[in-house]
Amino acid sequence: MSTLEIKDLYVSIVTEQGSKQILKGVSLTINTGETHAIMGPNGSGKSTLASTIAGHPRYTVDSGSITLDGEDVLAMSVDERARAGLFLAMQYPVEVPGVTMTNFLRTAKTALDGKAPSLRHWTKDVKQAMSQLRIDADFAQRNVNEGFSGGEKKRVEILQLELFRPRFAILDETDSGLDVDALKVVSEGVNREHAKGEMGTLLITHYTRILRYIKPDFVHVFVDGRIAEEGGPELADRLEEEGYDRFAAATPAVEA
Amino acid sequence: MTDQVDQKPLTPTPVPESVISDILEKNPELEGIGTYQYGWADKNEASANARRGLSEEVVRDISAKKNEPEWMLDLRLKGLKYFDRKPMPSWGADLSGIDFDNIKYFVRSTEKQANTWEDLPEDIRNTYEKLGIPEAERARLVSGVAAQYESEVVYHQLREDLERQGVIFLDTDTALREHPEIFKEYFGSIIPVGDNKFASLNTAVWSGGSFVYVPKGVHVEIPLQAYFRINTENMGQFERTLIIADEGSYVHYIEGCTAPIYTSDSLHSAVVEIVVKKNARVRYTTIQNWSNNVYNLVTKRAVAHEGATMEWIDGNIGSKVTMKYPAVYLVGEHAKGETLSIAFAGEGQHQDTGSKMVHIAPNTKSSIISKSVARGGGRAAYRGLVQVREGAKNSANTVRCDALLVDTISRSDTYPYVDIREDDVTMGHEATVSKVSEEQLFYLMSRGMPEDEAMAMIVRGFIEPIARELPMEYALELNRLIELQMEGAVG
Numbered sequence: 001m002s003t004l005e006i007k008d009l010y011v012s013i014v015t016e017q018g019s020k021q022i023l024k025g026v027s028l029t030i031n032t033g034e035t036h037a038i039m040g041p042n043g044s045g046k047s048t049l050a051s052t053i054a055g056h057p058r059y060t061v062d063s064g065s066i067t068l069d070g071e072d073v074l075a076m077s078v079d080e081r082a083r084a085g086l087f088l089a090m091q092y093p094v095e096v097p098g099v100t101m102t103n104f105l106r107t108a109k110t111a112l113d114g115k116a117p118s119l120r121h122w123t124k125d126v127k128q129a130m131s132q133l134r135i136d137a138d139f140a141q142r143n144v145n146e147g148f149s150g151g152e153k154k155r156v157e158i159l160q161l162e163l164f165r166p167r168f169a170i171l172d173e174t175d176s177g178l179d180v181d182a183l184k185v186v187s188e189g190v191n192r193e194h195a196k197g198e199m200g201t202l203l204i205t206h207y208t209r210i211l212r213y214i215k216p217d218f219v220h221v222f223v224d225g226r227i228a229e230e231g232g233p234e235l236a237d238r239l240e241e242e243g244y245d246r247f248a249a250a251t252p253a254v255e256a
Numbered sequence: 257m258t259d260q261v262d263q264k265p266l267t268p269t270p271v272p273e274s275v276i277s278d279i280l281e282k283n284p285e286l287e288g289i290g291t292y293q294y295g296w297a298d299k300n301e302a303s304a305n306a307r308r309g310l311s312e313e314v315v316r317d318i319s320a321k322k323n324e325p326e327w328m329l330d331l332r333l334k335g336l337k338y339f340d341r342k343p344m345p346s347w348g349a350d351l352s353g354i355d356f357d358n359i360k361y362f363v364r365s366t367e368k369q370a371n372t373w374e375d376l377p378e379d380i381r382n383t384y385e386k387l388g389i390p391e392a393e394r395a396r397l398v399s400g401v402a403a404q405y406e407s408e409v410v411y412h413q414l415r416e417d418l419e420r421q422g423v424i425f426l427d428t429d430t431a432l433r434e435h436p437e438i439f440k441e442y443f444g445s446i447i448p449v450g451d452n453k454f455a456s457l458n459t460a461v462w463s464g465g466s467f468v469y470v471p472k473g474v475h476v477e478i479p480l481q482a483y484f485r486i487n488t489e490n491m492g493q494f495e496r497t498l499i500i501a502d503e504g505s506y507v508h509y510i511e512g513c514t515a516p517i518y519t520s521d522s523l524h525s526a527v528v529e530i531v532v533k534k535n536a537r538v539r540y541t542t543i544q545n546w547s548n549n550v551y552n553l554v555t556k557r558a559v560a561h562e563g564a565t566m567e568w569i570d571g572n573i574g575s576k577v578t579m580k581y582p583a584v585y586l587v588g589e590h591a592k593g594e595t596l597s598i599a600f601a602g603e604g605q606h607q608d609t610g611s612k613m614v615h616i617a618p619n620t621k622s623s624i625i626s627k628s629v630a631r632g633g634g635r636a637a638y639r640g641l642v643q644v645r646e647g648a649k650n651s652a653n654t655v656r657c658d659a660l661l662v663d664t665i666s667r668s669d670t671y672p673y674v675d676i677r678e679d680d681v682t683m684g685h686e687a688t689v690s691k692v693s694e695e696q697l698f699y700l701m702s703r704g705m706p707e708d709e710a711m712a713m714i715v716r717g718f719i720e721p722i723a724r725e726l727p728m729e730y731a732l733e734l735n736r737l738i739e740l741q742m743e744g745a746v747g
Contacts, residue, residue: 054698054702055702056698057694057698058694077701077706077707078698078701078702079701079702079704079705079706079707079710081702082701082702082703082704083704087702088702090699090702093699094693094695094696094699096696096699096700096713096714096717097717097718097720098716098717098718098719098720098721099713099714099716099717099720103713104700104703104713107705107709107713108700108703108704108705111703111704111705111706111709112703112704143717160703164703164704
């Protein structure tokens, strides 16, 4: 079993108005086999947490730690984090013109595993994963994310999750912009990988909708850069009924 | 310093990576060198003894060594006069580093041209083995091979079936002896002796290069390949190529270029003339990978007759300075000209490249697609001219140039000149300059790719529209060259 541990994390970004602190003391522990949902209103810092774990250069860690089985994640470069088993399914995956999906997937898999996958198995795996996610076979020859619809991009993120087999997957609002059918297909993909029992999942979402398909073991409510409340799946049900207003009202004035 | 010391070859033996990283740590300036794979040099007596500098005597001597007809000597001397008289170009790249007095204008490395690789002197044969040329021929990836070493073509071969069909593929010196009538008609007819300073220089001291004639209706399906190698320090290589594609024929000619790494500069100044007759098609592909001490100043021009198509695919990866603008003169109705150009400017490199399309006849079409990448403080410029002359009604041209900057210390410029003297024309121009985006790098790195690999993938993707036009082996070679160029590009 592996553990991803976030301890008292403070993170800021530089804006035109100067430095702005987004995360204000986040602590969270995820073990492989577990699914954690992070829920919260827009601007509460959910996506900042996701990007910080993956190492996006825009975010500066002011204090606190992230460790993976005791290893200092914050000391690792973006690619080292990926090779250590962290995967971020992005909210806005970027286009890479002139690079086919086939080339991209194979290069990434080779980099992640430290060796090229056996061609025969790999081709089969890719085909199967694509068909399960209802991704048209001709996407293999298309350029990475180029001209893909929002839903197609999200499916391709989950395709990568299934093919790369990370130890910890962070899904950054994977559900946003998906219709019900696409949401189901994408959720099934995550569940298939989760069922293998070797992956911890951090599911970041604004809505409770995706939690009908992906069942969290723990729910954390994010408000103003910190965790305002934690609980089991029943907490999501309450949020469904009550919304985030209750937390917003209960939040004390912002610290200096 | 004597020439013998200059000639000391760099060791081609691979060194373990751990050792390399130690060396690089102590000598960071070597990093660029480590990425160039063709930087070894052979020991060569002839080149060591070759004379430096240019004079009438040198020109006469070259002509005499080749037993040339009088008219060619006269043309050479005329070239020399023009060269002396014409000023250096005041635009483009900095050429002040060229020391014309220090250059060796003619180096004969072997007495006899070979038809089998075994007949070549061992040093030279090894060079081509290392470059993979005989292998390409054995694998039948090419239908004819010419290998030029220093000033002359040392190896030459054409597939028998093509010879039977009347295809001529010879080194230019031999062709002049065997087909004087064709030379009198075409040599210097596309690029006149006084066209520009470096074309004049080439005319004065030219040696080697290819002559290709494809008879009416003959399609040469598999490319002809020429390989140019400079071995000597301060060498000047001045090959002269003439291609004539007769009516309805097709040929694809590919050239590659490499040289050893030296501390002082060499000069490569070629002239390429192409005649594409009615309904014929010629594709001319260059993968230029000179070492970073070569000035590469080349004049290339084609004339496309009625219904003919001329395609330049011009890849400039190496050299210190390149100035090259392949041109198509569209002289017949419905003629087409196309240039796909890739330039890669790394540390210490200036690539000033582009194309020239001259519409002379009505209903002619041309397009220029240029992609340039600059990194490590390199400069890449697109320089192009589209001219539509009076009477070239209903002509159409599109220009698209995209530049990619890998870092903030590199530079990209665009100089698109347009000269239209006819009303009824269609023109399109698009230019973009982009930087490798932080988001793209983050995306690829978050999938496990180290930064240089991610960068190389983005750059490869950027030039892919041109790479896919190349035969597969060359596309792979180009990708590999880009990867080598990108190594050490970051961090």
